[in-house]
Amino acid sequence: MSSHASSPAPDAQALPWWQGAAIYQIYPRSFRDSNGDGIGDLPGITAGLDHVASLGVDAVWISPFFTSPMRDFGYDVADYCDVDPIFGTLSDFDALVTRAHELGLKVLIDQVYSHTSDDHAWFAESRASRDNPKADWYVWHNAKPDGSPPTNWQSVFGGPAWTWDARRGQYYLHNFLASQPQLNGHNPDVQQALLDVAKFWLDRGVDGFRIDAINFSMHDPEFRDNPPAPPTDKPRTRPFDFQLKTYNQSHRDIPLFLERLRSLADRYDATFTLAEVGGDEALVEMKSFTQGDARLNSAYGFDFLYADKLTPQLVCRALGDWPGQPGEGWPSWAFENHDAPRAVSRWAAPEHRAAFLRCKMALLAALRGNIIVYQGEELGLTQVDIPFEQLQDPEAIANWPLTLSRDGVRTPLPWAGDAPDMGFGSAKPWLPASEDHRPLAIDRQEADDASLLHFTRDVLALRNGHPALHHGALERCRASAALLSFDRIADGERIRCLFNLSDQTIDTADAAGSPIFAVNAADTGTLPPYGALFLSC
Template sequence: MASLSKTALAPQTGPAVQWWRGAAIYQIYPRSFMDANGDGIGDLPGITQRLGHVASLGVDAIWISPFFTSPMKDFGYDVSDYCDVDPIFGTLADFDVLVARAHQLRLKVLIDQVYSHTSDEHAWFVESRASRDNPKADWYVWADAKPDGTPPSNWQSVFGGPAWTWDARRGQYYLHNFLSCQPQLNGHNRQVQNALLHVARFWLDRGVDGFRIDALNFSMHDPDLRDNPPAPPTDRARTRPFDFQRKIHNMSHPDIPGFIERIRAVTDEYAGDEGAIFTVAEVGGDEAETEMKAFTQGDARLNSAYGFNFLYADRLTPGLVCAALAEWPDEEGMGWPSWAFENHDAPRAVSRWCAPEHRDAFARMKLLLLACLRGNIILYQGEELGLTQVDIPFEQLQDPEAIANWPLTLSRDGARTPMPWESEGEGGFGAATPWLPLGEENLARSVAVQDADPASLLALTREIIALRKASSALRHGSAACQADGALLRLERLSQGERVVCLFNLSPDPISVIKIPQGETLCSINSVMPDVLGSYGALVVRV
């Protein structure tokens, strides 16, 4: 099924590069990783308990999704206290233990920062809504109704319906780009920026090594509250009013990079001997590439950004890969990209991108392809096991977006199911009844089962990450991409090392005019002379 060259794992020497450039990052969704106290919800002690598994993959860092104090209406992305741990996840002391253990295992720790909005239960919003003249009156986006009582603009929420909610206490509308319980911070306000930078310092002082910044392009709006224009016609399905607009006024304000430079100035203060605190922004929307480049341009902004090129794609094609890489050429002043095929907001890739009978072969090829991309790579928990999307019945749904838009959107819950550590019962998650069902199919892919199998996807993941770390070309090099039908050809080059990567992104064998000659670093699925079998892949140092 797969073979790797042992000599390929010998590290390539060269100039020192900051730890985050080309890093492999493992995303942990804390509710679903490991439950240490048996209440059905994963927690920080559970993460600490299972960090050995993460370290065994060979990744450089973990990214932990929100664990802050929250009413959990959007499962932690509605923060009510930025500087504390929600009791369902543990305590600040538990977080300190987690960081210490991660560092002991040589894992960097990245955490989410949600700078565009808070919970409506946050003390800042409670004060802001109390009157129009209190010290925090302008910390959120408030506006009077139009003369006819309707909202001040036509802006729509990502989760469906208007992005404005009437508040009788102030006699005004407040803006929320997401749920109505997630009021929009006024990112233009310098005091708000100062408060958020204080939050960053709080966690940096506790030893974190970087931040993944959520929905950063939503952090500032058009102060004139101009209506968004209609979106042009499209053949893509529109399931929400949000999809019918060009989102040019409720987000993506040109002043956002100025705030980013203030974030970078703070993180640079904490840079140690091993290089910078790492910052990566999540950027979605119609102008994602333009914004990601602006957010990462030069040496005074963020280190990296990632968008949704792959996360919501219904097919993985050579053209999609080449188009994504083409946006990030190896040029002076150009930012450094990050890539994810899966995360907590998107359906599992193996369920989106191939037929069920091809999932095992496809999962192997997909992981090797991810490792061969130029940029940082982000693995979502369970991706190393080949977990599939679990079909959650409506009565068991937890995700507010899925409930609101049922049945027109794939539930995010299906990708948030608990990690199967064992194949019996509830998968060794730690509770008899987890907050979401694991799914019978995924129990058979448990860590325990795959740990005992040297030919498993888990074993291959460890080998692939080791291969990437040992190759300067794969980790740091430039990239040239060519698409020819179902055949994808990547060429990576760094410090005199040239690596050619071939991928068959189809279930049917394809002919290759000429297999490159050299040292075979990795061969996945069926590779024969001048033929790549179903989802076959080959990586050669030439």
């Protein structure tokens, strides 16, 4: 049994728009294709925004659409201030922002500040010599006397985090692909260039940023070796897993740059900054990056994204890490995203998925913090098994078959169940669509009042209609083997939220109050498998 209490809920009138917001993540390549080339694009997103707005979310977060060679599908940026032609043009982006704002949706975009593509003009200049104006814009270092890399640091995608460059006669650092050289985040000129990028997009009307892998943005200038990680029972699929990432990331000066970014964002009305933070010390860094009023607004980590099981203990532990103390940042939560396998495929047996999907969506809507719905999550899409010969993801190809491919969560969104391409816009999309997704298509679920799509709208309306659920404090998080319960409180309202996270019926003694929302035929005496109950207390 575990419990905690959070500080009193803020006054709703004083809240910024993003506090308690529901955010819908769009992966552009797979959302909707407007020109039949097999790749989703910005006009496709614009055409699909009515669907997104109908869910009752507050904002869209759009994954990278910038100029890129696409070796890591846009997270290798070759020009921060332009749109890759496969996605459209800057005018298309402007039209997207205009339409989103007409629908009452805020627009968040990714910013990738830790690295660029090796095709970026900055890197071309940096590698040309050791004394040019951008020579120190990336992380360069001499070889050891024996010619080996400067440190033992390992890349997330496998192998050393250093690649030799004969033009400079030095190694350059890359924490991800060799084609993603690491920016020198310590360099004031680099910081200013990145702030200029942020200003460029703020001036075009974006409402905030999701900041990718920000804890990788600064390295140890002394170039010390990482220590080995302690023994573990978990399988290690990459050399990266054998080290503590003490020196290649997470430098203590990162928050100082984030303060500069927040200062810029605060000059624009209603801007939101969200950090993505993974790794062994994620919670410590998330707290540091969002501390006080001068750093980022929120952060989300990986509590749920790679969890093998959804348990009451996991939920209480994650919520307990953000009790709402003075000066503490605001949490954000996601159960799945473009990097993490579909939650329903990780957490529920096939025969229980229909019930589980409703319980999962109700739980997401009840969490204290911002919630992020990944495209297709509102439809209950499952993880797709992509054959090796059709894989596109470089990480999956390098580590096959030991990792669940990121491609399996990036397949095209099904819009029309009877169309050959499921309404995506092209007969041969960049990743194969799954026939399992055809009955889950948007048009079919629109026609079925009992569908998960309609349920998602209902549960988000419940969240939006109750201050306690939207932005309230959280108290009494309790976890037993199967039963999860907690209270949400705001504006004189207390709502008790009960969830059965198992496939067995359980009795509950905690169901005192008046039911306001029941999931999977739950009642005050029993919770059926994956039943949930919201009670006014």
